[in-house]
Every structure is written in structure tokens, then in C-alpha cells.
Amino acid sequence: MRRSPLFTGIAAITCLTLSLSGCAGGSTAGSGSSTPTVGSAPDLSSAAGPTSAESTPSDPTSSAGTPSGSNSTSAGDESATSSAPAGSGKACAGSIGFMGPITGSAAAIGGEQLHFAELAVKNFNAQNGSTYDVVQGDTQLDPGQASTVGQQFVSNDAILGVVGPAGSQEVDAIGPVYSQASLSFVSSSATATELTAGKYSSFFRTIPNDSVQGPTDATFIAEKLNAKNVVIVQEKTSYGQGLAASVGDALKAKGVTVNIVQVSKDQPDYSAVVTKVAADTDVVFATFQIAANTQVLATQLKQQGKQAAVFGSDGSFSADFKTPGGYVSSFAPDVKSIPSAAEVVKAYTSAYGDFATTYGPPTYVAAQAILQAAQRACQAGSSDRAAVLAQMKSTSITDSILGGTLTFTASGDVEGAKFYVFKIGTDGVPALVQ
Amino acid sequence: MEFFGQQLVNGLTLGSVYALIALGYTLIYGVLQLLNFAHGDVYMVGAFIGFFVMIGLGGPAAPMVPVWLMIVAMFLAAMLGSGILGVLIEQFAYRPLRNSPRIAPLISALGVSLFLQNAVLLLFGPRIRDYATTEYIPIGSGFSIGSIRLDPMRILVVVLSVILMFVLVRLVNRTRFGRGMRAVAFDREAAVMMGIDVNRVVVLTFFCASALAGAAGVMVGLVFFNVSNFMGFLAGLKGFTAAVVGGIGSVGGAMVGGLLIGLLEAFATGYLSANRPTRSPSSL
Numbered sequence: 001m002r003r004s005p006l007f008t009g010i011a012a013i014t015c016l017t018l019s020l021s022g023c024a025g026g027s028t029a030g031s032g033s034s035t036p037t038v039g040s041a042p043d044l045s046s047a048a049g050p051t052s053a054e055s056t057p058s059d060p061t062s063s064a065g066t067p068s069g070s071n072s073t074s075a076g077d078e079s080a081t082s083s084a085p086a087g088s089g090k091a092c093a094g095s096i097g098f099m100g101p102i103t104g105s106a107a108a109i110g111g112e113q114l115h116f117a118e119l120a121v122k123n124f125n126a127q128n129g130s131t132y133d134v135v136q137g138d139t140q141l142d143p144g145q146a147s148t149v150g151q152q153f154v155s156n157d158a159i160l161g162v163v164g165p166a167g168s169q170e171v172d173a174i175g176p177v178y179s180q181a182s183l184s185f186v187s188s189s190a191t192a193t194e195l196t197a198g199k200y201s202s203f204f205r206t207i208p209n210d211s212v213q214g215p216t217d218a219t220f221i222a223e224k225l226n227a228k229n230v231v232i233v234q235e236k237t238s239y240g241q242g243l244a245a246s247v248g249d250a251l252k253a254k255g256v257t258v259n260i261v262q263v264s265k266d267q268p269d270y271s272a273v274v275t276k277v278a279a280d281t282d283v284v285f286a287t288f289q290i291a292a293n294t295q296v297l298a299t300q301l302k303q304q305g306k307q308a309a310v311f312g313s314d315g316s317f318s319a320d321f322k323t324p325g326g327y328v329s330s331f332a333p334d335v336k337s338i339p340s341a342a343e344v345v346k347a348y349t350s351a352y353g354d355f356a357t358t359y360g361p362p363t364y365v366a367a368q369a370i371l372q373a374a375q376r377a378c379q380a381g382s383s384d385r386a387a388v389l390a391q392m393k394s395t396s397i398t399d400s401i402l403g404g405t406l407t408f409t410a411s412g413d414v415e416g417a418k419f420y421v422f423k424i425g426t427d428g429v430p431a432l433v434q
Numbered sequence: 435m436e437f438f439g440q441q442l443v444n445g446l447t448l449g450s451v452y453a454l455i456a457l458g459y460t461l462i463y464g465v466l467q468l469l470n471f472a473h474g475d476v477y478m479v480g481a482f483i484g485f486f487v488m489i490g491l492g493g494p495a496a497p498m499v500p501v502w503l504m505i506v507a508m509f510l511a512a513m514l515g516s517g518i519l520g521v522l523i524e525q526f527a528y529r530p531l532r533n534s535p536r537i538a539p540l541i542s543a544l545g546v547s548l549f550l551q552n553a554v555l556l557l558f559g560p561r562i563r564d565y566a567t568t569e570y571i572p573i574g575s576g577f578s579i580g581s582i583r584l585d586p587m588r589i590l591v592v593v594l595s596v597i598l599m600f601v602l603v604r605l606v607n608r609t610r611f612g613r614g615m616r617a618v619a620f621d622r623e624a625a626v627m628m629g630i631d632v633n634r635v636v637v638l639t640f641f642c643a644s645a646l647a648g649a650a651g652v653m654v655g656l657v658f659f660n661v662s663n664f665m666g667f668l669a670g671l672k673g674f675t676a677a678v679v680g681g682i683g684s685v686g687g688a689m690v691g692g693l694l695i696g697l698l699e700a701f702a703t704g705y706l707s708a709n710r711p712t713r714s715p716s717s718l
Contacts, residue, residue, distance in 0.1 A: 103552070103555060103560065104560075104664065105560075105562075105662060105664045106560075107555065107559075107560025108559075108560045108561045108562070110560075111560060266664075266668045268654065268658045268660065268665065268668075268669070269444070269447075269448055269657075269658045271444040271447070271700075272441055272444045272445070272699070272700040272701075272703035272704050273703055275437060275440040275441055275444060275704060276437075276703070276704060290562065292562040292564065292659075292660045292662075293660070295564065295659070295660075296658060296659050296660055299568055299573070299659060302568075302573045303568075303573050303583060303585050304440070304583050305574075305581075305583060320561075320562060320564070
């Protein structure tokens with residue numbers, strides 16, 4: 001029977017929709033120990049603006065594969081941090097899986113995360129004489145891709161622990177599999193509160209969760225900005241939903257009137273949402289994972305003559321959100337101002353160029369945590385995943401590049417974690433205000 | 435009433451863009467019975483061409499030429515570049531498959547779509563590019579009717595879309611090329627027998643369709659600021675939906691379909707939950 005092209009088209013587009021972002025990367029997710037096949041060289045652009053965005057392309061393919069093939073970029077031995085365990089005695093080896101959006105709409109974030117993870121491995125190897133390497137897995141911030149990559153990592157026996165994935169929805173996608181395999185995984189950007197509520201026994205994160213971010217942001221909005229009416233623009237992802245609920249509840253508890261509007265992750269235009277923002281709204285709180293979207297929202301508010309201040313969640317902490325007078329919270333301070341991070345920042349910029357978000361440094365710490373656990377397990381005579389997981393629980397990274405000592409709670413959260421609030425100045429650069 | 439009016443403006447802007455994309459789908463389908471799923475990515479390439487022309491002319495902060503001239507150059511370069519890209523796609527991805535089963539060029543179209551997305555990623559990196567329109571068209575320019583804001587770029591988008599559609603309709607209905615196009619669409623074999631150069635008609639059709647997509651790309655950049663290598667997929671999907679709603683193959687239908695989808699999106703966001711924008715067009 002001959003099918004009409006229209007039918008065929010609809011069938012094809014349905015297929016494409018079902019595997020939406022998978023189409024772009026196809027089977028790029030690291031197959032075993034190989035590299036993404038898509039030419040993904042994410043270029044880490046400087047924060048200077050679109051005109052300078054073609055700086056320092058790097059080659060992520062150089063880091064995967066055999067242990068000896070990893071980490072051949074510059075940044076000499078002096079960049080090894082003081083936080084790694086001293087002494088070695090035994091040359092340990094193994095692979096660290098990296099899961100992040102190496103391609104796709106969040107590739108700028110994933111690129112920084114990958115490079116920080118690579119730098120952590122390089123520094124650790126230089127200091128300990130070990131030969132750990134990174135296996136890349138491109139998830140494109142998509143739970144479907146994360147699930148596929150996760151299965152590949154589980155079946156790759158060389159992988160002792162995983163850095164990532166980036167998004168909370170992805171953690172949910174692979175959490176049960178990793179927990180069953182006792183494979184430690186440490187996210188540096190998944191903040192949904194329930195992830196560390198006992199669901200996944202091998203999950204850790206190096207950043208605070210939304211139960212910290214929500215009240216921090218809400219308190220700032222209600223008490224420092226004295227807002228009475230707040231509109232929450234909620235991105236329709238598990239990240240956006242969880243955070244909007246957390247901030248909304250905390251604001252309501254403080255007597256603030258809250259109105260939540262939801263938007264799709266891929267929506268290019270928010271003018272219809274902006275039209276819904278009442279003139280007496282004091283603050284618009286945005287839960288986007290892509291900072292450029294928050295910038296569009298802020299500009300369109302101004303275009304329609306709305307005076308509300310825009311407050312972006314941690315997803316908006318990037319040079320792309322640059323509206324003066326805006327606020328943005330972040331799970332990490334600006335590491336460029338932390339003395340203990342100076343060497344790492346210097347090594348990073350000389351190897352990969354500048355970095356524009358706060359997503360990278362916590363990834364460095366996540367990789368450190370796994371490497372240290374793997375090293376301790378190795379030196380104790382066992383380097384299987386269960387041994388690494390057991391060691392993860394006693395992680396203690398002194399002089400962390402995020403400031404202070406990083407340890408995990410029994411549930412996998414960071415001990416004593418806090419959120420930071422920045423105000424964007426007239427030059428478009430955020431300055432710490434809380 | 436102001437609320438309704440502002441959503442009308444929002445919807446018309448979005449709808450104009452969708453209409454231009456839908457026209458490309460419909461033109462190519464009309465002539466070749468091919469659903470060109472790479473069309474959304476041609477639109478994305480057009481947006482990037484416009485962006486780099488702007489950068490080449492001094493960037494948003496300090497353009498070297500008058501702003502109007504810069505915008506004209508952005509449109510012309512994007513339309514020309516996208517048009518040529520469309521012709522190349524036809525030449526290399528579709529022409530060799532013209533007599534194959536219809537699923538073959540469709541798969542080829544999906545392949546071209548992925549190729550373009552990733553080629554742009556490889557060439558220009560993953561970063562979202564910002565047209566930064568407000569740096570050369572100050573916020574507050576344009577005018578208001580009551581509390582309804584009419585931003586100059588939105589006016590430009592709607593007016594330019596109408597002009598382009600008008601030119602296209604004239605082209606299809608009143609020119610020798612248009613007659614050839616309609617003849618090929620009606621019966622390709624008969625058109626060949628009547629001495630019409632089918633390849634030339636197909637190439638020109640791809641050029642026109644892709645040039646419209648290029649213009650739509652620049653419009654989106656000017657009005658919504660952000661362009662990225664993934665912007666083409668969803669826009670292409672909506673353009674395709676608009677073309678189907680209007681009756682694929684029908685030029686007038688594509689225009690109406692595009693405007694309908696845009697208005698529906700704006701009003702659904704305004705009057706229903708904002709979950710709807712991506713759901714409502716497909717629910718049609």
C-alpha cells in the first residue's frame with residue numbers, strides 16, 4: 001500500500017519528537033570508553049559578549065579513551081591543589097564517567113563542566129602518580145539520553161564513579177540503575193530537593209539543594225527587596241517545578257502574593273507571559289536553566305514598560321543574563337574571588353579560556369570527591385564500585401575551591417551548604433550582595 | 435481590552451514568523467511533494483547569517499553604518515545566504531533521490547537537519563547568540579496605543595512579512611516562473627512535455643522558500659534576541675503545523691495557518707495556563 005508523504009512525514013516527525021534532542025546528538029553518548037562522535041568541541045566563550053565568542057576552542061576528544069591518552073592539555077603540575085590526599089605509594093587507575101550536556105542547548109554549561117572535570121583528573125594524576133581518565137557521556141540535558149549513557153557507564157567495568165548528570169530530571173532517570181550498581185555519582189548542578197531524600201543510595205552533590213535556594217531567595221525577595229507581589233515564571237522541568245514550589249511556598253509564608261506562570265523550556269518568546277505580569281508586580285522570579293532565556297524575559301518586561309525587578313535562579317548565573325538591576329542566585333560563590341581556587345582558575349583559563357558560569361567549579365570538586373574515594377579504596381586494596389562508594393561517604397576536601405572544607409551529609413548533600421545572591425551592576429556584571 | 439490588544443500584537447508577531455516558515459514548507463511540498471524537514475534549520479542558518487553580518491558591521495553597540503542600513507544588510511545577506519543554502523541542499527540531498535521512494539528524501543531531509551544543527555555547533559560553538567536589538571533600537575521607541583506597546587521591531591516584522599507574502603503571491607500568480615511552478619506542482623511530467631525546465635523551477639522554488647526562512651530567522655533574532663543552533667527544530671515543527679493547518683501546498687493557507695498558530699499561542703498563554711504554547715499548535 002502506498003502511503004502519502006504527509007502520513008510519512010507525520011510518522012517521521014513523531015519519531016523525531018519522541019527522541020527529540022537525541023536526534024541532534026544521535027548516538028553521541030560515550031559508547032563505552034569512546035568519545036562523542038558529534039564534533040562537539042564546545043567553545044568556552046569569554047564573558048565579554050557575543051563578538052568574542054570564538055575563543056579557545058578545545059578538543060574534548062583528547063581526554064577520553066585510554067588512560068594514557070587523557071589530559072594532555074597544558075597547565076602544569078603546579079596547578080595540583082592542596083586538597084588531594086597526600087602520598088601515593090601505589091599507582092592507581094580507573095575511569096571516571098562524565099555525564100553532562102556536551103552538545104545541545106545547554107552545551108555552554110556542559111562544556112565548562114567537562115573541562116573542570118578533566119582539569120580535576122589531570123591535577124589529581126599529577127599529584128598522585130595515578131592514571132585516572134575521563135569517559136565522556138553526552139546527555140544533552142535530556143533524561144532519555146541520560147538513561148542510555150547511564151546504562152553504558154554501568155556496563156563499563158572500568159568506571160568507578162560518575163561526575164554528573166547535570167539536571168535533576170536526569171538524576172531521576174539513572175538514579176535507580178546507579179544505586180543498584182553501587183556506582184557513586186556526584187552531580188554539580190542537580191538541585192531538586194527530593195534527590196537526596198533517600199531515593200538514591202549512591203547519589204551525592206557538591207551544591208546545595210532547592211530547599212536551601214528557595215528560602216534563601218524568598219527571604220531576600222521579601223525582606224531585602226520588600227516585595228509584596230511576585231510573579232514566578234516557572235520553566236516546565238522538574239528543576240523549575242521544584243524550585244518554583246519551594247520559592248512560592250516560602251514567599252507565601254511571608255505574606256507575599258505569588259502568581260505562578262509556566263513556560264516551556266524551548267519557548268523563544270515570553271512576550272505573552274510578560275503581558276500577563278501585572279503593573280504592580282515588584283519582582284519576577286525566573287527558574288530557567290538557560291540564562292539567555294532570563295535575559296529575553298527581562299528585556300521583554302522593559303519593552304512592555306513593566307518595572308518589576310527580575311530575579312534569576314542559579315540557572316541564570318551566566319554572562320548571558322546581564323540586565324542591570326537584576327538579581328541572580330548561585331549555589332557557588334564566584335570562585336575567581338576565592339584564594340584557594342586561584343591556582344585552579346589560572347590553570348583552567350590557560351588551558352580552556354575564561355569561564356562564564358558557576359557550573360564548572362562544583363564539577364571540579366565533584367570529580368575530586370570521586371578521585372579521592374577511588375584512590376583511598378585502591379590504596380586499601382580494593383577498587384570495586386562498592387568500595388569506592390563506601391569511601392565516598394567519608395569524603396573531606398580541605399581548602400575546596402568553593403571555599404572551606406567540603407564533606408557530605410549521610411544523605412549525600414553538602415554539609416552546611418548555602419546559596420549566594422548577586423545583583424547585576426550597570427556594567428552587566430553580577431556583584432555579591434548576600 | 436489592553437490585555438487582549440497586547441496579546442494580539444504578540445500573536446501577530448509570532449504568527450508572521452511562523453507564516454514565513456510555513457510558506458517555505460508549502461512551496462516545496464507543492465512542487466516536489468517533499469516535506470523538507472531541514473527547513474527549520476535553514477531558518478536557523480539565516481538567523482546566524484544575520485547575526486554575523488551585524489557583528490561584521492560593527493556589532494550592536496557601535497554599528498559602522500546607519501542602523502536601518504545594517505538591518506537591511508542583515509535581511510539581504512540572510513535571505514541570499516539561506517536561498518543559496520536551500521539550493522545546495524536540493525542539489526546534493528534531494529535531487530539524487532527525486533525518483534526514489536518518497537521516504538528516501540524524507541530521511542535525507544532529517545539528515546540534512548541534523549547536519550546543519552551540528553555544523554553550526556561545530557563552527558560557532560554552543561553559545562546562544564544575542565542580537566542585542568535593544569542596544570541599537572532603544573527600549574521605549576515605537577509608540578503606544580493606550581497601554582498597548584508597539585515595538586518598532588514588531589511593526590517591522592509584521593509589515594515585512596506582509597510585503598514578502600504579497601511579493602510571493604504575485605510571483606506565483608503573475609510571473610512566468612510562477613506559472614512554471616504551478617505547472618510542475620500540478621503535473622510534473624506534463625510540465626516537462628510542455629517544455630518547462632523542471633530543474634530550474636525546483637531550484638528557484640528552493641531559493642524562494644529558503645530565502646523566506648532566512649528572513650524569518652533574522653526577524654526572530656531582532657524581536658526575540660536569542661539565536662542558537664537548536665532554534666530551528668521547534669520553529670520548523672510549528673511552521674510545518676501551520677502549513678498543514680492551512681492545507682499543505684496552499685500558499686494562502688500557509689499564511690493563515692501561520693498567523694493562526696501564532697495568535698493561538700499568544701492567547702493560550704494569556705488566557706489559559708502558560709503550559710499551552712507548545713501544546714496548542716500540535717493539538718490542532
